[in-house]
Amino acid sequence: MLTGGFREVFYGGLRFYVFDDVYEPAEDTFLLAGNLDVCESDVVLDMGTGCGILAILSAFKASRVVAVDINSDAVKCAKENAKRNNVLTKIDFICGDLFSPLKEDSYFSLIIFNPPYLPSEKEPKTWLEYSWSGGVDGRSIIDRFLGELPKYMKHGGRLLMVQSSLSNIEKTIKILKESGFKVEIIREERMFFETIALIRAVKVKEKKRRQSSKLSDISIFDGLLKF
Numbered sequence: 001m002l003t004g005g006f007r008e009v010f011y012g013g014l015r016f017y018v019f020d021d022v023y024e025p026a027e028d029t030f031l032l033a034g035n036l037d038v039c040e041s042d043v044v045l046d047m048g049t050g051c052g053i054l055a056i057l058s059a060f061k062a063s064r065v066v067a068v069d070i071n072s073d074a075v076k077c078a079k080e081n082a083k084r085n086n087v088l089t090k091i092d093f094i095c096g097d098l099f100s101p102l103k104e105d106s107y108f109s110l111i112i113f114n115p116p117y118l119p120s121e122k123e124p125k126t127w128l129e130y131s132w133s134g135g136v137d138g139r140s141i142i143d144r145f146l147g148e149l150p151k152y153m154k155h156g157g158r159l160l161m162v163q164s165s166l167s168n169i170e171k172t173i174k175i176l177k178e179s180g181f182k183v184e185i186i187r188e189e190r191m192f193f194e195t196i197a198l199i200r201a202v203k204v205k206e207k208k209r210r211q212s213s214k215l216s217d218i219s220i221f222d223g224l225l226k227f
């Protein structure tokens with residue numbers, strides 16, 4: 001029995017709770033959801049999971065999913081939705097700031113992110129503001145995420161990320177290319193004031209790092225999480 005306030009969202013014949021302080025899946029979510037190319041062998045990271053919709057859709061196919069959000073209500077909501085959709089045992093939910101709860105040698109084969117990307121002069125105060133506010137240039141979370149990304153991505157691994165034209169998509173592409181990724185925009189959706197792009201990047205060059213362990217052989221808590 002859920003006690004707090006919530007709405008419900010329907011997608012692909014599935015039902016998801018969206019708790020009051022949690023981002024309600026929108027066009028950017030559905031752009032990602034409709035283009036998830038998950039394989040059975042994938043170990044997926046859903047960064048900023050919100051109500052968990054992308055983690056849950058991935059979990060139907062992937063071997064393992066880790067879902068992270070800074071908002072503890074989002075993590076609770078995502079867990080509830082995973083239970084509701086019978087994939088709770090395939091997903092590890094973690095409350096934390098970007099990659100900080102993960103070990104540096106956690107090699108994911110697919111990382112998904114619908115980041116907060118809208119420019120805003122004000123510091124976010126509520127959880128809902130955290131879900132869309134990307135600081136003055138819209139890039140505060142995106143740039144931190146891109147800086148850490150290569151350390152957590154397996155060679156040949158893919159990133160699927162949405163971003164608005166309001167927060168400099170070209171800069172994202174440049175950073176990804178400089179970090180050893182092959183980048184393409186696979187979908188674009190024009191809205192009133194912005195275009196939302198779906199970026200797909202494949203890691204093709206490895207910077208110097210330790211040898212990867214085979215993720216499918218490791219218990220997720222031993223292998224990926226710091227705590």
Ligand SMILES: C[S@@+](CC[C@H](N)C(=O)[O-])C[C@H]1O[C@@H](n2cnc3c(N)ncnc32)[C@H](O)[C@@H]1O
Pocket residue numbers: 023024025026028029047048049050051052053054068069070071074096097098114115116127130131132141
């Ligand atoms: C645009 S919403 C996307 C939610 C969900 N993935 C979806 O597509 O509907 C962005 C999410 O990122 C989370 N977030 C914001 N800053 C974060 C951070 N520093 N670390 C982890 N998650 C963060 C927000 O709480 C929010 O749930």
